[in-house]
Amino acid sequence: MKKTGVLTVMSGFSGAGKGTIVKALLEQYEYFLSISYTTRAPREGEVDGRDYFFVSREEFEKMIRNNEMIEWAEYAGNYYGTPKKAVEDWLAEGKDVILEIEVQGGMQVKALFPNAVLLFVVPPSADELLHRLRTRGTENETQIGLRFEQTVRETRYINDYDFVVLNDKLDKAVATVHGIIESQRTRPIYQKDMIRELSLDLSRLIQESNL
Numbered sequence: 529m530k531k532t533g534v535l536t537v538m539s540g541f542s543g544a545g546k547g548t549i550v551k552a553l554l555e556q557y558e559y560f561l562s563i564s565y566t567t568r569a570p571r572e573g574e575v576d577g578r579d580y581f582f583v584s585r586e587e588f589e590k591m592i593r594n595n596e597m598i599e600w601a602e603y604a605g606n607y608y609g610t611p612k613k614a615v616e617d618w619l620a621e622g623k624d625v626i627l628e629i630e631v632q633g634g635m636q637v638k639a640l641f642p643n644a645v646l647l648f649v650v651p652p653s654a655d656e657l658l659h660r661l662r663t664r665g666t667e668n669e670t671q672i673g674l675r676f677e678q679t680v681r682e683t684r685y686i687n688d689y690d691f692v693v694l695n696d697k698l699d700k701a702v703a704t705v706h707g708i709i710e711s712q713r714t715r716p717i718y719q720k721d722m723i724r725e726l727s728l729d730l731s732r733l734i735q736e737s738n739l
């Protein structure tokens with residue numbers, strides 16, 4: 529039976545640990561993570577085609593003009609965007625797809641894919657967030673400041689998300705996210721074929737049994 533994949537958007541403050549949650553989800557379950565395009569420079573250890581597709585601003589703008597992005601946004605001075613083809617193909621094949629993107633992109637996905645489920649990951653406290661960003665060591669203090677300002681702006685969008693996931697204990701957060709995605713499958717939109725078959729069977733039985 530043909531099934532459509534569930535599209536999940538994971539957003540959250542920089543340093544809230546959404547990347548760690550996604551990594552654990554991919555290790556434990558069969559999810560497909562979209563690899564975004566970005567104009568940001570690779571961080572130490574990041575690999576082109578695995579963490580992101582790293583491109584120039586010109587290349588990125590060309591992709592926008594060619595309508596190759598599902599969504600895109602400018603974040604802390606760089607472009608980030610989700611490529612259309614891979615995501616649409618996966619969904620059509622019934623695969624469950626995760627997008628790890630910021631809020632402006634999340635809102636664009638919500639408008640385009642009304643059945644997408646939107647999750648917002650929050651840290652236990654602001655102090656913990658600062659601590660995580662500093663110990664991650666991938667941004668300097670100026671960049672951390674920029675990301676904190678962005679964080680304050682992002683809080684405005686939380687009410688547009690479907691679920692808020694507290695990332696206090698990683699295992700618990702991963703189980704919560706997986707449970708939310710699984711529960712989407714029980715929505716009528718994903719059960720269309722089953723409901724149609726059931727109705728047909730009922731009609732057939734009524735006729736055959738002279739009910």
Ligand code: 5GP
Binds near residue numbers: 632
């Ligand atoms: P970072 O520079 O830390 O890798 O990512 C910065 C922010 O951009 C994060 O919130 C990340 O989730 C978001 N991001 C990554 N890829 C995309 C994308 O394709 N589209 C959008 N809108 N945001 C993205």
